[in-house]
Amino acid sequence: MSGLKILALDASTEALSVALVDETGAREFERFEIAPQAHARRLLPLAEELLASAGLALADMDGFAFGRGPGAFTGLRIAAGLVQGLAGGLDRPVVPVSTLSALAARCQRDETVDFVRVVQDARMGEVYVGDFRRGDDGAPETLGPESVIRPADLDAAAETDDCIRAGNGWPVVAEARALDADVLAPRHTWPHALDIARLASPLLARGAGVPAAQALPVYVRDDVARKPGGAR
Incomplete structure (x- = not known):
C-alpha cells in the first residue's frame, strides 16, 4: 500500500490535535489547540475542518x-x-500510537537528536516515563516499557549529556529534585497528531493496523482510583 491518506487524533493531555497526512499529494495538515476539557466538543469539528481544507x-x-x-x-x-x-x-x-513515542519523534525530527526521555504528568503525584533511541528506520525505538512512577524515583543517572527531555512532566520532576524548572526544561511539551500520523504510516502500509473495535487506549496505570503512593 502506498500513497496513503491518514487521519490522526490526539486528546491525551490538555492539548488536543487532529492531523491529516495525504502522501499522494505530499501534503500535511494539522490543527492543534490547548483546550482543557474541550476534547469531546472540538475533535470532530477540527477533523471536518481539516478534511475540508484538503478537499x-x-x-x-x-x-x-x-x-x-x-x-x-x-x-x-x-x-x-x-x-x-x-x-x-x-x-x-486503525493504528494506535504511543503518545510518548510521538513526543520522542517530534524531538528526533532534529537529526542530531538520538536519545529522548519523555516524562508526562500522570497526576496523583506520579509521572509517565519512556526512554527512546532513534531506530534503524529513523523512528523512535523504546529502550524499555513505558511506566508510571513517582518523580523522585526517576533515575537521573540516565540523563547523560546527549539526553533530550520532552513532555509536560519535567516541572514535577524538577520540584522533586529541588531544582529550578528551567534546569530540566523540555524540548517539546505536548504530543501532536501529526507525529502520530507519520509514525502510523509505515505500520499501516505493512498491514499492522487493527480493526476499529480493537483500537483501545493504553493507560499504563492499572488502577485509576488508587491513591498516590499506594500499593500497585
Missing part, C-alpha cells in the same frame, strides 16, 4: 491513527471512541 472526505482515508496513551483517562477514551466510530463506519484499519 477530501472521510471515505478517502485509507486508515486512522490516534494517541493511545499513556495520558489523561478521559481524553484517551474520547479519542479512542471517536476513531472507533470513524474507522468502524468505513471498515478502515
Whole structure:
C-alpha cells in the first residue's frame, strides 16, 4: 500500500490535535489547540475542518491513527471512541500510537537528536516515563516499557549529556529534585497528531493496523482510583 491518506487524533493531555497526512499529494495538515476539557466538543469539528481544507472526505482515508496513551483517562477514551466510530463506519484499519513515542519523534525530527526521555504528568503525584533511541528506520525505538512512577524515583543517572527531555512532566520532576524548572526544561511539551500520523504510516502500509473495535487506549496505570503512593 502506498500513497496513503491518514487521519490522526490526539486528546491525551490538555492539548488536543487532529492531523491529516495525504502522501499522494505530499501534503500535511494539522490543527492543534490547548483546550482543557474541550476534547469531546472540538475533535470532530477540527477533523471536518481539516478534511475540508484538503478537499477530501472521510471515505478517502485509507486508515486512522490516534494517541493511545499513556495520558489523561478521559481524553484517551474520547479519542479512542471517536476513531472507533470513524474507522468502524468505513471498515478502515486503525493504528494506535504511543503518545510518548510521538513526543520522542517530534524531538528526533532534529537529526542530531538520538536519545529522548519523555516524562508526562500522570497526576496523583506520579509521572509517565519512556526512554527512546532513534531506530534503524529513523523512528523512535523504546529502550524499555513505558511506566508510571513517582518523580523522585526517576533515575537521573540516565540523563547523560546527549539526553533530550520532552513532555509536560519535567516541572514535577524538577520540584522533586529541588531544582529550578528551567534546569530540566523540555524540548517539546505536548504530543501532536501529526507525529502520530507519520509514525502510523509505515505500520499501516505493512498491514499492522487493527480493526476499529480493537483500537483501545493504553493507560499504563492499572488502577485509576488508587491513591498516590499506594500499593500497585
